[in-house]
Amino acid sequence: MLRYTISRILFMIPTLIGVAVLVFFMLRIVPGDVVEVKLRGDGGNVTQEMVEMERKRLGLDKPLLYQFGDWMVGLAKFDLGKSMWTDRPVIEEILIRLELSLEVAILATIFATLLSVPLGTMAALFRDTWIDYLVRIVTIGGLSIPSFWFGMLIIMSLLFFNWLPPITFTPIYVDPVANLTQLIWPAMAVGYRYCAVTARMIRSSLLEVMNEDYIRTARAKGVFEKLVVSRHALRNALLPAITVMGLEFAFLIGGLVVTEQVFNLNGIGQLFVQSVARNDFMLIQGMVMMIAAFYVFINLVVDLLYGVFDPRIRYG
Amino acid sequence: MLKFFLSLVGAVAFVAAGTGPGAEAQQPKRGGQFNFAISAETPHYDCHGSDTYATLHFSAPFYSTLLRYNLSKFPEVEGDLAKSWAVAPDQMAYTFKLHEGVRFHDGTTLTSADIKATYDRLRNPPQGVVSNRKATFADIDTIETPDANTVIFKMKAVNSSMMDHFASPWNCVYAAKDLATDPNWPKTHINGTGPFTFVEHVKGSYVAGKRNENYFKKGLPYLDSYRGIFTLQAAAMLNAMQGGQVLAEFRGVSPAERDRMVAAMGDQLRVEESSWTLNLIVAFNVEKKPFDDVRVRRALLMAIDRWGGSVGLSRISTLRSVGGIIRPGSPFATPEAELVKLPGFSKDIAKSRAEAKRLLAEAGVPNLKFVLWNRNLAMPYTPAGIFLVDQWRRIGVEVEHVQSDTAPYLAALRAGNYVVSIDFSNLFNDDPTLSLTKYLSTTKNPLNLSRANDAEIDKLYEQQLREGDVEKRKALIRALEKRLFDQAYQQPLLWWHRIVLTHKTVMGWKMSPSHNLGADLAEVWLNQ
Numbered sequence: 094m095l096r097y098t099i100s101r102i103l104f105m106i107p108t109l110i111g112v113a114v115l116v117f118f119m120l121r122i123v124p125g126d127v128v129e130v131k132l133r134g135d136g137g138n139v140t141q142e143m144v145e146m147e148r149k150r151l152g153l154d155k156p157l158l159y160q161f162g163d164w165m166v167g168l169a170k171f172d173l174g175k176s177m178w179t180d181r182p183v184i185e186e187i188l189i190r191l192e193l194s195l196e197v198a199i200l201a202t203i204f205a206t207l208l209s210v211p212l213g214t215m216a217a218l219f220r221d222t223w224i225d226y227l228v229r230i231v232t233i234g235g236l237s238i239p240s241f242w243f244g245m246l247i248i249m250s251l252l253f254f255n256w257l258p259p260i261t262f263t264p265i266y267v268d269p270v271a272n273l274t275q276l277i278w279p280a281m282a283v284g285y286r287y288c289a290v291t292a293r294m295i296r297s298s299l300l301e302v303m304n305e306d307y308i309r310t311a312r313a314k315g316v317f318e319k320l321v322v323s324r325h326a327l328r329n330a331l332l333p334a335i336t337v338m339g340l341e342f343a344f345l346i347g348g349l350v351v352t353e354q355v356f357n358l359n360g361i362g363q364l365f366v367q368s369v370a371r372n373d374f375m376l377i378q379g380m381v382m383m384i385a386a387f388y389v390f391i392n393l394v395v396d397l398l399y400g401v402f403d404p405r406i407r408y409g
Numbered sequence: 410m411l412k413f414f415l416s417l418v419g420a421v422a423f424v425a426a427g428t429g430p431g432a433e434a435q436q437p438k439r440g441g442q443f444n445f446a447i448s449a450e451t452p453h454y455d456c457h458g459s460d461t462y463a464t465l466h467f468s469a470p471f472y473s474t475l476l477r478y479n480l481s482k483f484p485e486v487e488g489d490l491a492k493s494w495a496v497a498p499d500q501m502a503y504t505f506k507l508h509e510g511v512r513f514h515d516g517t518t519l520t521s522a523d524i525k526a527t528y529d530r531l532r533n534p535p536q537g538v539v540s541n542r543k544a545t546f547a548d549i550d551t552i553e554t555p556d557a558n559t560v561i562f563k564m565k566a567v568n569s570s571m572m573d574h575f576a577s578p579w580n581c582v583y584a585a586k587d588l589a590t591d592p593n594w595p596k597t598h599i600n601g602t603g604p605f606t607f608v609e610h611v612k613g614s615y616v617a618g619k620r621n622e623n624y625f626k627k628g629l630p631y632l633d634s635y636r637g638i639f640t641l642q643a644a645a646m647l648n649a650m651q652g653g654q655v656l657a658e659f660r661g662v663s664p665a666e667r668d669r670m671v672a673a674m675g676d677q678l679r680v681e682e683s684s685w686t687l688n689l690i691v692a693f694n695v696e697k698k699p700f701d702d703v704r705v706r707r708a709l710l711m712a713i714d715r716w717g718g719s720v721g722l723s724r725i726s727t728l729r730s731v732g733g734i735i736r737p738g739s740p741f742a743t744p745e746a747e748l749v750k751l752p753g754f755s756k757d758i759a760k761s762r763a764e765a766k767r768l769l770a771e772a773g774v775p776n777l778k779f780v781l782w783n784r785n786l787a788m789p790y791t792p793a794g795i796f797l798v799d800q801w802r803r804i805g806v807e808v809e810h811v812q813s814d815t816a817p818y819l820a821a822l823r824a825g826n827y828v829v830s831i832d833f834s835n836l837f838n839d840d841p842t843l844s845l846t847k848y849l850s851t852t853k854n855p856l857n858l859s860r861a862n863d864a865e866i867d868k869l870y871e872q873q874l875r876e877g878d879v880e881k882r883k884a885l886i887r888a889l890e891k892r893l894f895d896q897a898y899q900q901p902l903l904w905w906h907r908i909v910l911t912h913k914t915v916m917g918w919k920m921s922p923s924h925n926l927g928a929d930l931a932e933v934w935l936n937q
Contacts, residue, residue: 125816129823131452132539133856134815135461135835139541141855147539178452180596181612189612248648252673257652260645261614261638357645359613367641372816 098397105389112385113168113378117161120374126153127177127372151177164378173379178371183379186364191346193262193276194360198345200280202338205287209334212288213295214327220300228292235289241351244282248355251278260357279356283349287341294337299330328402335402339395340388347384437917441935443635445915446646446658450613450639453596456581457531458539460835462660462924465578466637467610469928470618471514472581472601473625475505475524476572480919480927484740484839486576490519490602490625496572500877503562503571511625513584514599514606521554526585528552528562535592544846545574567875569882573840578925604630604931615639624931631917631934643788650674650910656935657911660924661685663727663788667908679913681920684730684738685905686836689793690847692858692899697828699774706897708768709829710753711761712804718796719903726789729906733890734848736904736922739839740879741886751894765804778807782827785812793831793902822858832858832899837925841886845870848893859898866892 128147132139148154152163167174173183216228251257258278263271302308303326311321350362361380368376449463456468476494479487488494491505511519530538532546548568553561564571581601587594599607602625605618619634638655640646647666649655651673662670670678691710693700700706715731723729730736731754733743748754755761769775783794791812798808808829813821821827834847846854849870850862869889876882894900909920917932 123817125818125820127816129819130816132460132541133819139460139539140543143539143541143543146537150537179612180453186612252648252651255652257648257654260640260649260654261611261636354642354645357640357642357649359611359639363641364613370814370816 094397094400098393101393101396105386105393108389109382109385113165113382114161116378116381117164118157120377121157123372125372127151127374128153130371131178164375168382173382174375176368176373176376178368178373178376183376186376187361187379187383190359190361190364192264193358194346194349194362196265196272197276197280197283197349197358197360198342200276201284201287201345202342204280204284205291205341206338208284209288209291209295210327210331213292213334214299214322216292216296217299217303217330218322228296232289232292235285236293238286239351240283240286240349241355243285244279244352244355247278247282258356262359276358279349279352279358282356283345283352287338287345290337290341291334294334295330298333299326302326302330305329331402332399335398336395339391339398343384343388343391346387347380435916435936437631437932437934438936439631439934440633441937443632443657443915443930443933443935444655445635445637446640446649446655447616447637448640448643448646448658448660450641454599455539455593455596456579457534458541458596459579460541462928465925465928466659467616468581468599468601469578470603470605470635470930471599471607472603472929473511474576474578474580474582476576477578478576478838478921478926480921483921483926484573486572490524490582500567500569500571501564503564503575505560505562507558507560508625509558511602512623513602514621515584516623517584517586519582519584519602520557521560522557523582523585524560525552525554526588527580527582530583530588530592531580538592542574542577542579545577567877568842569874569876570840570842573838573843576838578837578928604929605632605635608634613639626931630931632930635930650912653912656915657909657918659909659918659928661727661905661907661909664724664908667910670910677913679911679915681909681911683907683920683922684736685727685907686736686838686923687905688732688736688834689728689789689902689905690832690834690858690899691797691902692830692832693897694825694828694830695859695861695898696825699772699777700828702772703896704768704772705774705777707752707895708765708772708804709801709806710894710897710900711755711765711768712806713753713797713800713902714758714761715754715903716756717758718800722789722792722796722903723906726792727905727908728789728793728903730904732901732904734893734901735841735844735886735890736836736839739922741839741841741883743887743890747887751891752897753894753900762804769804769806776805776807778809779828780809780811782818782821782830783810783812784818784831784833785814789905790831797831797902823855825860830858831902834901837923839922841882842870842874845873845886845889848889848899857899861896861898863892863896863898 128144132144132147152160164174175182176186212228216225219225259271259275262275265272308321308326311325347361347365349360350366353360353362365380447463447466449461451464451467454468456464473490475489475491476486477489479485490507490511492508494503494505496503507521513519529552531540531542532549534540534543548564548566549562550565551563583595584600587600604621604624606621608617608619610616615636615638617636620630620632624630640649643666646658647670667680671680693706695701719729719731733748735742749756769777781794781797784790794810794812798810801808822830836843848866849857850867851857851860852862853867866889869885873882873885876885907924911918914935914937915933916936917934919927921927
């Protein structure tokens with residue numbers, strides 16, 4: 094197991110190098126640079142000399158390969174460089190937002206898990222009854238309605254009472270009530286879709302498992318139906334759901350662009366959009382690397398969880 | 410629907426009656442925290458190296474300037490750090506007496522040396538420092554400080570715009586010792602003499618300030634503290650205002666956003682409107698055929714029905730006023746009676762378009778096709794682009810409207826990779842020099858998107874800059890405007906209209922034609 098984990102971690106390195114090469118050179122194809130946007134984006138009457146001076150300061154005047162090498166050396170030392178827009182370290186820019194994004198992702202996962210497991214199980218156990226139909230309606234609704242749209246509906250409902258949650262982030266360790274009052278709504282908005290995907294996965298997976306020989310055997314042995322479902326069927330049916338949940342969780346870290354805008358959340362998604370609009374290459378590169386690393390890590394965790402849920406799976 | 414209509418009528422009546430915050434003669438109340446929205450976040454704190462309102466809405470409450478605009482009597486100038494001033498009869502020297510006992514937030518006393526250090530940085534930035542005002546203060550020869558409270562600016566040449574330049578909100582006064590420590594110190598640190606002291610800046614979230622107990626204007630500010638909350642999406646900002654999370658946003662909203670908020674909040678909302686010191690410009694790249702032909706350029710300008718368009722566009726966008734190169738209604742603006750005689754401003758649009766068609770035929774391009782390069786911002790660039798496509802279609806011209814993100818848009822314009830574009834002019838006052846810089850020959854100003862070089866325009870620009878007599882200066886500006894429009898290099902499309910929404914509890918804030926002014930919050934108070 095340890096050997097497998099170490100080898101998987103080592104395999105992350107070529108994956109991340111590949112991502113680094115792609116993101117660096119693809120960004121350089123985009124026309125324009127951060128200096129023009131920063132100095133002239135609002136109509137500034139800035140001389141060409143100053144634009145060139147700023148480009149030089151940011152190292153944009155150096156050959157492309159030199160810039161790449163410089164960045165890669167930094168990466169090897171876990172230094173993502175400085176944002177070209179704010180001059181602050183990229184890691185600092187990311188960490189400020191990561192706490193919020195991570196918390197929304199965790200809350201949405203909790204929300205989705207708490208709802209999807211019972212809903213998916215009930216829909217499978219009561220297949221083709223009104224319960225199944227109701228769950229189908231709820232889950233298809235979740236799949237069809239974009240998260241940001243659901244978020245807008247939530248906001249409209251709250252505004253009906255002339256109330257809106259706080260729009261500035263308070264860490265949970267400072268004031269848990271203020272924190273949850275702000276984040277519970279976006280977590281619900283994205284959690285609904287997350288829940289729908291997972292519930293449907295659990296339903297179909299459970300239906301398949303319930304027809305397996307070992308379930309029939311368990312029933313023939315006289316095991317209570319509740320135990321058959323919880324101990325034998327659900328445990329196996331959860332495996333594909335875990336994969337989906339892992340991918341959804343990773344997606345939530347950087348993919349909540351519109352939802353963050355709707356709720357005015359200072360998260361990674363908003364930062365991504367802003368850095369792209371400003372051509373802040375260093376920040377974009379840093380975020381892509383972070384999200385890529387996150388995806389790879391979550392996949393590793395999912396693979397390891399397989400072993401926990403299914404004792405037949407062992408990594409050697 | 411009826412509720413909406415009644416609310417709208419109520420709000421408009423409220424504005425028309427002039428029941429703005431300045432009009433309510435109530436005794437200001439001290440205290441309270443004021444939360445307002447800032448619809449962009451500044452990349453740094455340095456006023457000198459910025460052109461975005463995001464920096465001013467962030468930094469202005471922490472700083473003072475030498476002079477400033479009196480917003481109740483705009484564009485009249487009044488003292489800020491300057492207690493009094495005198496201009497030499499030949500306009501070759503400006504002497505300022507400073508308020509005594511002014512202290513920076515770190516407790517040190519402000520002296521004339523701080524003013525000198527600030528203006529030296531503005532006009533002659535050290536290596537590695539960006540000053541967007543270097544050209545503005547190029548006419549200053551020396552800065553003298555005969556005593557701790559007197560500063561004298563001696564000029565190389567007469568500059569008729571100097572008082573406006575001194576009143577610029579971008580000239581935040583920094584401490585000489587801070588600049589000596591690091592010329593770029595103000596980019597990342599705050600130490601001013603303004604009404605509020607810096608508390609914190611949570612990146613991407615908000616900036617917070619609290620009352621400067623040692624502020625040199627006694628009794629001010631009224632607020633205990635404030636938070637400028639970054640709300641980058643207009644919808645999120647409006648929701649926050651409706652939900653009471655923010656009480657104001659000082660840049661401006663669109664007519665549709667105003668109507669939505671009036672319908673939702675009724676008499677809890679204050680709506681203030683003014684013409685705006687911003688305009689959109691139609692620019693032709695004279696280096697590209699057939700736009701090197703003045704007939705083609707002029708034909709395209711003549712096809713635009715600005716007077717009719719302003720009626721429709723003002724309902725759906727922030728575009729409204731028809732004007733020349735100076736903001737309509739301001740002291741140096743061309744009166745309407747004269748404006749309509751200029752190419753592109755005729756009220757007889759049928760006649761104008763017939764002439765436009767004739768010019769195109771004469772130039773040999775009766776079925777002209779081209780790409781209009783525009784910025785990918787919904788308000789007001791998109792409606793302006795669609796409007797132009799329609800206007801040119803009416804004289805048989807086929808236009809492809811391409812909108813792009815700011816970075817590639819600017820890159821294409823700087824490289825000259827366009828034929829026709831929508832440009833913009835972002836001003837903070839009505840000073841002619843500031844407005845006219847945009848139209849200088851491209852060899853003198855690379856930001857002239859037409860890429861035209863016109864010695865006559867440059868000469869008229871220089872003459873108006875050195876002319877001390879207002880009427881003579883006006884004549885020179887008119888001559889420059891006529892030359893520019895006759896040659897049709899570029900021309901303002903429409904001027905913007907500013908609409909500011911505040912909760913009715915927000916008092917003491919003054920509306921002005923520029924979103925870059927009045928951001929220090931010193932006189933703002935909460936009536937609750």
